[in-house]
Amino acid sequence: MGGDRxxxxxxxxxxxxxxxxxxxxxxxxxxxxxxxxxxxxxxxxFVQEADNMKQVPLVQVVMAGRRKDGHSAVIQAIKDxxxxxxxxxxxxxxxxxxxxxxxCDIIPEVDCKGSTLHFVQTPFRKAQALGLQPAxxxxxxxxxxx
Numbered sequence: 001m002g003g004d005r006x007x008x009x010x011x012x013x014x015x016x017x018x019x020x021x022x023x024x025x026x027x028x029x030x031x032x033x034x035x036x037x038x039x040x041x042x043x044x045x046f047v048q049e050a051d052n053m054k055q056v057p058l059v060q061v062v063m064a065g066r067r068k069d070g071h072s073a074v075i076q077a078i079k080d081x082x083x084x085x086x087x088x089x090x091x092x093x094x095x096x097x098x099x100x101x102x103x104c105d106i107i108p109e110v111d112c113k114g115s116t117l118h119f120v121q122t123p124f125r126k127a128q129a130l131g132l133q134p135a136x137x138x139x140x141x142x143x144x145x146x
Contacts, residue, residue: 006074008081010059018058019082021045025055026093026103028066039063041074071102079106 010018018024025044041061046053061074079086090111091103103112127133 005064006070006077007062008059008074008077009061010081012083014058015081016083017047018043018045018078019084020087021047021058022087023090023092024088026091026099028063028094028096028099039066041071043078066096066098068098068101068105071098072106075102075106
């Protein structure tokens with residue numbers, strides 16, 4: 001996939017569910033993967049059985065890179081292994097450029113929206129990078145105004 005080594009992990013049942021849902025929740029993390037691999041890319045969806053609805057991981061991909069071509073290859077491979085045509089209408093994901101461009105290129109008919117969690121985290125991470133976290137967390141005046 002895209003020249004990188006990537007491993008898609010999903011059962012037939014998970015792929016069947018994924019092909020039927022209208023909203024995908026996509027995320028990726030670097031923190032739990034060891035070299036030579038680079039990140040864990042996941043596709044979750046809300047699944048309902050009777051009155052019980054839960055967000056569950058349906059596909060996990062261990063990726064070797066984080067470039068657009070790698071994401072494009074992964075999304076295309078997921079599309080290719082689904083048992084039915086996609087019904088997805090919306091993809092909710094973080095604000096990483098490579099993921100956005102890949103999703104829009106491979107599945108152009110879907111809407112892509114940013115995740116509220118990632119939207120809230122971004123300014124706080126910038127504050128941390130500027131060394132402002134201690135002032136934010138310990139100064140009540142600043143904390144109450146932010």
